[in-house]
Amino acid sequence: xxxxxxxxxxxxxxxxxxxxxxxxxxxxxxxxxxxxxxxxxxxxxxxxxxxxxxxxxxxxxxxxxxxxxxxxxxxxxxxxxxxxxxxxxxxxxxxxxxxxxxxxxxxxxxxxxxxxxxxxxxxxxxxxxxxxxxxxxxxxxxxxxxxxxxxxxxxxxxxxxxxxxxxxxxxxxxxxxxxxxxxxxxxxxxxxxxxxxxxxxxxxxxxxx
Amino acid sequence: xxxxxxxxxxxxxxxxxxxxxxxxxxxxxxxxxxxxxxxxxxxxxxxxxxxxxxxxxxxxxxxxxxxxxxxxxxxxxxxxxxxxxxxxxxxxxxxxxxxxxxxxxxxxxxxxxxxxxxxxxxxxxxxxxxxxxxxxxxxxxxxxxxxxxxxxxxxxxxxxxxxxxxxxxxxxxxxxxxxxxxxxxxxxxxxxxxxxxxxxxxxxxxxxxxxxxxxxxxxxxxxxxxxxxxxxxxxxxxxxxxxxxxxxxxxxxxxxxxxxxxxxxxxxxxxxxxxxxxxxxxxxxxxxxxxxxxxxxxxxxxxxxxxxxxxxxxxxxxxxxxxxxxxxxxxxxxxxxxxxxxxxxxxxxxxxxxxxxxxxxxxxxxxxxxxxxxxxxxxxxxxxxxxxxxxxxxxxxxxxxxxxxxxxxxxxxxxxxxxxxxxxxxxxxxxxxxxxxxxxxxxxxxxxxxxxxxxxxxxxxxxxxxxxxxxxxxxxxxxxxxxxxxxxxxxxxxxxxxxxxxxxxxxxxxxxxxxxxxxxxxxxxxxxxxxxxxxxxxxxxxxxxxxxxxxxxxxxxxxxxxxxxxxxxxxxxxxxxxxxxxxxxxxxxxxxxxxxxxxxxxxxxxxxxxxxxxxxxxxxxxxxxxx
Amino acid sequence: xxxxxxxxxxxxxxxxxxxxxxxxxxxxxxxxxxxxxxxxxxxxxxxxxxxxxxxxxxxxxxxxxxxxxxxxxxxxxxxxxxxxxxxxxxxxxxxxxxxxxxxxxxxxx
Numbered sequence: 001x002x003x004x005x006x007x008x009x010x011x012x013x014x015x016x017x018x019x020x021x022x023x024x025x026x027x028x029x030x031x032x033x034x035x036x037x038x039x040x041x042x043x044x045x046x047x048x049x050x051x052x053x054x055x056x057x058x059x060x061x062x063x064x065x066x067x068x069x070x071x072x073x074x075x076x077x078x079x080x081x082x083x084x085x086x087x088x089x090x091x092x093x094x095x096x097x098x099x100x101x102x103x104x105x106x107x108x109x110x111x112x113x114x115x116x117x118x119x120x121x122x123x124x125x126x127x128x129x130x131x132x133x134x135x136x137x138x139x140x141x142x143x144x145x146x147x148x149x150x151x152x153x154x155x156x157x158x159x160x161x162x163x164x165x166x167x168x169x170x171x172x173x174x175x176x177x178x179x180x181x182x183x184x185x186x187x188x189x190x191x192x193x194x195x196x197x198x199x200x201x202x203x204x205x206x207x208x209x
Numbered sequence: 210x211x212x213x214x215x216x217x218x219x220x221x222x223x224x225x226x227x228x229x230x231x232x233x234x235x236x237x238x239x240x241x242x243x244x245x246x247x248x249x250x251x252x253x254x255x256x257x258x259x260x261x262x263x264x265x266x267x268x269x270x271x272x273x274x275x276x277x278x279x280x281x282x283x284x285x286x287x288x289x290x291x292x293x294x295x296x297x298x299x300x301x302x303x304x305x306x307x308x309x310x311x312x313x314x315x316x317x318x319x320x321x322x323x324x325x326x327x328x329x330x331x332x333x334x335x336x337x338x339x340x341x342x343x344x345x346x347x348x349x350x351x352x353x354x355x356x357x358x359x360x361x362x363x364x365x366x367x368x369x370x371x372x373x374x375x376x377x378x379x380x381x382x383x384x385x386x387x388x389x390x391x392x393x394x395x396x397x398x399x400x401x402x403x404x405x406x407x408x409x410x411x412x413x414x415x416x417x418x419x420x421x422x423x424x425x426x427x428x429x430x431x432x433x434x435x436x437x438x439x440x441x442x443x444x445x446x447x448x449x450x451x452x453x454x455x456x457x458x459x460x461x462x463x464x465x466x467x468x469x470x471x472x473x474x475x476x477x478x479x480x481x482x483x484x485x486x487x488x489x490x491x492x493x494x495x496x497x498x499x500x501x502x503x504x505x506x507x508x509x510x511x512x513x514x515x516x517x518x519x520x521x522x523x524x525x526x527x528x529x530x531x532x533x534x535x536x537x538x539x540x541x542x543x544x545x546x547x548x549x550x551x552x553x554x555x556x557x558x559x560x561x562x563x564x565x566x567x568x569x570x571x572x573x574x575x576x577x578x579x580x581x582x583x584x585x586x587x588x589x590x591x592x593x594x595x596x597x598x599x600x601x602x603x604x605x606x607x608x609x610x611x612x613x614x615x616x617x618x619x620x621x622x623x624x625x626x627x628x629x630x631x632x633x634x635x636x637x638x639x640x641x642x643x644x645x646x647x648x649x650x651x652x653x654x655x656x657x658x659x660x661x662x663x664x665x666x667x668x669x670x671x672x673x674x675x676x677x678x679x680x681x682x683x684x685x686x687x688x689x690x691x692x693x694x695x696x697x698x699x700x701x702x703x704x705x706x707x708x709x710x711x712x713x714x715x716x717x718x719x720x721x722x723x724x725x726x727x728x729x730x731x732x733x734x735x736x737x738x739x740x741x742x743x744x745x746x747x748x749x750x751x752x753x754x755x756x757x758x759x760x761x762x763x764x765x766x767x768x769x770x771x772x773x774x775x776x777x778x779x780x781x782x783x784x785x786x787x788x789x790x791x792x793x794x795x796x797x798x799x800x801x802x803x804x805x806x807x808x809x810x811x812x813x814x815x816x817x818x819x820x821x822x823x824x825x826x827x828x829x830x831x832x833x834x835x836x
Numbered sequence: 837x838x839x840x841x842x843x844x845x846x847x848x849x850x851x852x853x854x855x856x857x858x859x860x861x862x863x864x865x866x867x868x869x870x871x872x873x874x875x876x877x878x879x880x881x882x883x884x885x886x887x888x889x890x891x892x893x894x895x896x897x898x899x900x901x902x903x904x905x906x907x908x909x910x911x912x913x914x915x916x917x918x919x920x921x922x923x924x925x926x927x928x929x930x931x932x933x934x935x936x937x938x939x940x941x942x943x944x945x
Contacts, residue, residue, distance in 0.1 A: 196907070
């Protein structure tokens with residue numbers, strides 16, 4: 001029942017599949033996937049609302065194809081995509097019990113995420129100043145709600161992973177903290193999945209007249 | 210087992226224990242008690258509605274108050290009475306039925322309860338501000354976006370908070386049922402209540418997020434000036450209707466499936482027969498759950514979405530009648546040839562079958578889209594869904610209460626008064642709602658606070674109100690019965706019904722906090738019954754007696770929920786009281802986040818109940834059995 | 837009855853594990869390169885105005901779906917053993933999600 005009954009891999013010094021070596025770990029792992037199943041319908045509702053209200057009520061000059069800045073969105077996309085890769089690399093380091101590498105990759109992930117978020121804040125600020133605001137039209141409300149919900153998820157992910165890192169800074173990989181790292185990485189990938197649809201549906205389709 | 214502190218559990222008594230408990234049995238009790246409380250609140254609202262409608266041109270309540278009453282009656286009954294009580298039974302029974310010591314996430318379980326509770330309190334607090342929600346339980350825009358009616362803010366934030374709790378409960382039960390089963394408890398050996406809890410939990414996971422989004426949109430619209438539902442700025446009110454019903458229809462199945470599960474436990478027990486067609490019951494449950502996501506537009510037939518959409522959703526709706534019919538027949542065949550006894554739990558189960566059937570039939574009538582244009586927004590619809598929800602869900606809640614009360618409290622509800630309660634409720638129910646079919650067919654619209662004389666509606670409304678009084682008296686009897694049972698010193702013995710089939714009845718009364726001293730070994734469907742038939746007194750076990758790991762109690766779920774409650778209240782008050790509201794909101798949010806931070810910062814490894822204590826418990830129990 | 841497997845030395849096992857990891861890393865990097873590639877195509881096609889309006893939506897969605905498949909199966913290892921229920925629940929989630937989006941796209945007047 002305790003954490004000690006799981007045999008270590010003699011080479012790595014931690015159990016194989018350390019993220020689900022205990023029942024607690026397995027529970028977390030499965031539960032988090034189910035949570036992501038729920039998040040899927042959450043974002044579907046937001047996407048549906050956005051698609052339904054796309055450009056609706058927006059004044060001339062404030063339609064999606066008038067305002068979106070492709071360059072910035074492209075850079076943000078690259079940052080987030082790369083952060084998804086670094087998050088995978090961190091998890092692979094975790095599985096071979098390489099704490100230093102894991103921390104390094106996670107910090108890079110955080111920095112990339114921070115870069116993405118800064119881009120988003122800059123972008124929102126820019127739109128605000130040209131008159132595309134949360135209250136300017138139904139389109140504005142739907143846009144900020146969808147993209148903002150995603151941004152909120154990014155922010156939460158940053159806080160979550162930072163807390164994990166700080167709390168476990170001087171600790172090795174254990175069957176207790178590995179599931180926590182692992183599900184936070186799943187979360188981070190899911191954020192990227194959502195962003196893929198945001199840049200495709202909101203930005204790219206929004207550019208097509 | 211390595212080195213662990215053999216910490217004895219903290220002394221567990223008093224209010225602090227209830228505020229900090231992570232024990233699924235206690236959380237189950239908290240859910241049931243709070244659910245019953247809200248059932249009474251919603252019941253009083255219902256009685257006031259019926260008293261207003263007892264005669265034409267009555268002026269017992271004003272139109273505004275009437276709107277608040279119908280809104281709060283519906284919202285309270287669905288979100289704060291029926292669903293929590295069902296989740297309460299899941300807590301009380303599911304871990305025991307699958308042979309587990311606890312749910313997968315005890316902390317989350319407690320958090321789920323407190324979020325529901327404080328969401329409900331926030332919603333009902335609106336009465337004290339003289340501004341209960343008044344836009345109907347469906348809160349259709351633009352009626353719900355009128356900023357003057359402060360009440361809808363209580364609706365959107367209260368439901369949001371309690372909805373988070375429900376989502377957590379759903380995920381928790383899914384994982385519990387998948388990962389925590391005792392050895393030998395294969396999926397197709399699980400008791401049907403566990404199966405229905407599983408499917409209902411999956412529905413919660415997919416159906417609540419759309420409600421979350423809908424409520425956020427409504428909140429943003431009301432508090433922050435967004436325009437989702439404001440046609441003047443390009444908004445579209447149909448979006449709210451879709452989001453609400455994408456959640457709302459599966460919600461009906463979230464309620465009815467566990468009720469089906471309860472009946473599927475009770476009927477075999479008191480027919481002393483294996484449930485007929487267990488496998489088809491399981492698949493019918495899944496099919497109902499799946500189809501439940503594909504029918505929501507039947508609530509919107511008259512919106513004008515076009516004949517194609519209406520036709521598709523009409524056919525899907527009719528299709529649901531098939532698996533439901535399969536279930537009805539399975540219950541009947543279980544009864545057929547059984548050695549029947551009729552304690553109150555069984556009375557409710559048997560009464561459920563024809564009552565629910567009527568609701569199902571009118572459901573098929575309503576699914577015919579062209580005909581629905583006639584029924585829509587009339588009392589016929591009110592009659593239909595009360596036949597389904599009361600005749601199905603509430604009968605299930607009462608049946609489950611009588612059936613599992615001994616398991617939860619170690620005491621039994623009085624059967625004599627229970628039968629009186631049943632007959633009052635059964636007669637009252639049909640007397641209240643059957644005439645409403647006729648009212649609907651003769652044209653009385655729903656949600657009107659009064660009506661003119663000489664339209665042929667007087668008699669039926671009078672009958673309906675008399676029926677409501679019957680149900681009111683019945684509920685009073687129930688409350689007295691519960692209080693009397695709780696005060697009595699008469700404890701029941703293990704396997705109180707004598708014919709228990711599933712694992713929860715193998716446990717000593719009261720159930721020890723670790724549930725099973727030794728995790729059982731399951732040999733088939735209805736494993737306890739199988740062992741009894743083989744001449745055994747109890748079920749086989751799968752492990753030696755040993756130390757038992759337990760989770761620590763925690764006050765953090767309570768603090769987090771109070772925090773969100775304050776945040777919600779603050780945001781609502783911000784409109785009228787400005788800074789004060791904002792301060793309350795920020796304090797609340799800070800509370801929640803600090804509690805979350807503590808939760809992730811403090812290592813909580815739980816404690817162990819030493820082997821010696823478990824052995825002592827086993828010895829005492831054996832002595833008690835011998836007497 | 838145990839079969840007599842050739843005993844691997846600790847060194848050989850270690851080498852085997854390293855090789856396995858190397859293959860996995862390679863797979864991840866290829867997936868990543870594919871994602872970048874798909875993203876470039878999607879952005880490029882829109883920026884260069886290559887598509888008529890009616891084709892753009894479908895094309896972009898297909899690009900996105902391929903990319904999401906890579907994320908879920910390569911990065912998140914959804915295909916691992918013992919993930920049956922995870923796949924079921926994600927599948928149902930995606931199904932419900934598609935219903936919601938289709939409805940709000942088509943059925944709001």
